[in-house]
Amino acid sequence: MSELGMSLAALPQTWFATPIGAIALTLAAYFLGVHLFKLLRHPSWCPPVIIAALLIAAVIALLPIGIDDYNRGAAWLMLLLGPATVALAVPLYQQLGQIRALWKPIVLTLPLSATLASCYAVLIAWLLGAPREVLASLAPKSVTSPIALSLTQELGGSTALLMGALMTTGITAIFGVEWLSRWMRIRDQRLIGLALGINGHALGTVRAFEISHQAGAFASLGMSLTGAFTAIVLPLVWHLWA
Amino acid sequence: MSVLRGFLWLLAFFLLGQTIALWLPIALPAGVIGMLLLTLWFCQRGGMNTDVVAISQPLIAMLALLIMPGVVEIFFVAGRFADQAGAILSALLLGTLASVASSLWLMRRCLPPETPHE
Known part of the structure; x- marks a missing residue:
């Protein structure tokens, strides 16, 4: 009997010995998060990903396993971020017609907007005395996660802090775009979509698709171009400046 | 396939x-x-x-799902950045609001008004 109890107590370690436990936990938490999100009537300040991350953190805290055991397994899932970045070529190609038609205003505004999105945060944090590691984790905060992750590793930032920064930025951008566009009386869906994609990366793009298909298309355009532009410029500027 | x-x-x-x-x-x-x-x-x-x-x-x-495992870790390492929390949060909240405002303003000035057939 006690033998059975012993093996039951060791069960969590068995589950998390291979990546399968961590992957199952991530998927289960994600679907539960989406379900709870619907039950809570789509609160814009608390996207399903946050609910799911809290659920996973709670499970890890309750079970006799550590964050490292979870990360080891979840790394297998995050490997997909690489091919997922390559897959962004599809929305980018679909928008090429729109980009060609609007290339002038986009070329004028997007690099500046993408630069400001990064500069404001780095400047505020620097003025408030944040160390270099924190600045490197905040700089790619408006870029879609697969690009932001490789950027922050390149600059020497903390992955965990960047992830938190990405979440906070996404939620703030969604809230900010909705509030400011109402205040500035902007109803142009292309504009709202671009602003959501440039400032709020994947989270903003998901929100833009909820507003309308056109807003979503422009948001994925804003997100892809901000990602590509920041990926090229940020490492250059960072190494010149540092 | x-x-x-x-x-x-x-x-x-x-x-x-x-x-x-x-x-x-x-x-x-x-x-x-x-x-x-x-x-x-x-x-x-x-x-x-x-x-x-x-x-x-x-x-x-699946992008949101793929970000999530990274988010979990922040709850466990948050303590390490506790003394920087003020700077980090103001940078993220104020910085994002400021960049949203400037991109909306810039694009309203530069984007041609929507044509009816679009």
């Missing part, structure tokens, strides 16, 4: 991106190089590969 063939294309372009990254003077993520090359390839052949489209839609829809 179409999804798996598409996935192989994505992996091939990712590996190509890794290869090219070795020769580039700046450190560009392999995924980004792969994305740009794949877009160029679509342009060159004048259309998208249906297998790649089949895998791209579910993969892009």
Whole structure:
């Protein structure tokens, strides 16, 4: 009997010995998060990903396993971020017609907007005395996660802090775009979509698709171009400046 | 099968991106190089590969799920950045609101008004 109890107590370690436990936990938490999100009537300040991350953190805290055991397994899932970045070529190609038609205003505004999105945060944090590691984790905060992750590793930032920064930025951008566009009386869906994609990366793009298909298309355009532009410029500027 | 063939294309372009990254003077993520090359390839052949489209839609829809494991860790390392919390939060909240405001303002000035047929 006690033998059975012993093996039951060791069960969590068995589950998390291979990546399968961590992957199952991530998927289960994600679907539960989406379900709870619907039950809570789509609160814009608390996207399903946050609910799911809290659920996973709670499970890890309750079970006799550590964050490292979870990360080891979840790394297998995050490997997909690489091919997922390559897959962004599809929305980018679909928008090429729109980009060609609007290339002038986009070329004028997007690099500046993408630069400001990064500069404001780095400047505020620097003025408030944040160390270099924190600045490197905040700089790619408006870029879609697969690009932001490789950027922050390149600059020497903390992955965990960047992830938190990405979440906070996404939620703030969604809230900010909705509030400011109402205040500035902007109803142009292309504009709202671009602003959501440039400032709020994947989270903003998901929100833009909820507003309308056109807003979503422009948001994925804003997100892809901000990602590509920041990926090229940020490492250059960072190494010149540092 | 179409999804798996598409996935192989994505992996091939990712590996190509890794290869090219070795020769580039700046450190560009392999995924980004792969994305740009794949877009160029679509342009060159004048259309998208249906297998790649089949895998791209579910993969892009999964982006939020793929970010999540990284988010979990912040709850466990938050203590390390506790003394920086003020600077980090003001940078994120104020910085994002400021950049949203400036991009909306910039684009309202520069984007031509929507034509009716769009």
